[in-house]
Amino acid sequence: MENLVIITGPTGIGKTELSLELAKKYKGEIISSDSMQIYKKLNIGTAKIDLDKTSIPHHMIDIIEPSDNFTVADFKSSATKIITDINNRGGLPFLVGGTGLYINSLVYNLDFTETEPDYEYRDELREILEEEGSEFLYEKLQDQDRNMAEKIHKNNGQRIIRALEIIKNGNKKGDNFREENNDYNLIYIGLNMDRAKLYQKINQRVDKMIDLGLIDEVKNLLDEGLDKNSQSLKAIGYKEVISYLDGEIDFDEMVGLIKKNSRHYAKRQLTWFRRDKRIKWFDRESDAILSDIKNYIDSRLV
Incomplete structure (x- = not known):
């Protein structure tokens, strides 16, 4: 049976930072389960990690062009092979992200x-x-x-x-x-925090994305010929910027919409994950979260 650690939770809660710390302790490799980080050139709006600034191996990031389509079946096929390879090399795979459809494709026996x-x-x-x-x-x-x-x-x-x-x-x-997939020794970890504080973090994250150049990122993609109706540009952040560039909304409306849609998305993510009783939840704001999760992982590894 192959080990698989899943780190999930709502957007903006800090899954990436925590997973990096955990991966360092376990000879870990990170598999992104974010449906937008698979796209090349979509960096700011997806809060994508700079792979040049980490020594932790990452997978399922920057694997297709923005004009390409990518399905849940595609994700399952690729991620399954990566999980097996990491286990075979004595490492520990960390599936990190908030796209529930991607995660479910692995933890259940979905036949596509x-x-x-x-x-x-x-x-x-x-x-x-x-x-x-x-x-x-x-x-x-x-x-x-x-x-x-x-x-x-x-x-x-x-x-x-x-x-x-x-x-x-x-x-x-x-x-x-599907039925539950018993191929994995599943160590399923969820991150949560006070809702008001989470929403504040999300709002600040959106402001940072704007400051980093999200609008220019979208302009560059469109200038390169990417169809604004592409699957990749339907993501929160990108679709609102396109509406702004098309003159449908003004700047303040754009920022407000990105924040509102991001908060609503976080709420839906929590609703999605809370129904899965296998998830062990941890308070993201706890000072002991790293040691608590490490102890939990240690108790579940095979």
Whole structure:
């Protein structure tokens, strides 16, 4: 059985900094489970780590061009191989990020092979999930196939999306829905903190992104010919800047929207992760968090 440590939590809480400290203690390597850090050239808006300034090996960062599409199935295929390789070399893989769909592709036995992927429809559903939440999509699934909906929890966005995709493509075979993946010795860690303080950190993070040149980053991508409707530019931060550059909103509205959408995203992330009872939660503000998590990891390693 392969060890896998997962560090997750809402955007802006400080997953990256903590994971670097932990990785140093365990011959660790970090696998990003952030759906936007896979893209090259999207650096400021994704709060991407500068790989030149760390000795810790990182994976699943800067792996595709901004114009490319990347699916959950693509992530699972790549990350599974990386996890095995790290374990085989005597290291400890740390899966770090807040994209629940990516994490679930590894901790559950999701089968993506029986139905041809419909990338455009899947991206549309993922955007709806991010903006409206899983219950909105669940009602859509109930309308289309109540029997299939009864097999899925209303908060399980990944399974709802997969079910809707299967229905759309004329395949209602239910065998490909997932059970827990027992291939990994899963050490699942969640980070949380006082909500008001988290929101303050998120607001400050957005201000920093603007100061670092987020607007110019988006301008450069568009000047290079990237379609503003690309999957990569649908992320929070980028889509609001595009609206600003198109003259749809002013500067203050842009900043306010990025902050608001980031806070709402953090709230949805917490809702997503809190339903998974395997997650051991830690207070990000605790002075003892590093030693507490280290003790927890030590008690669970095989």
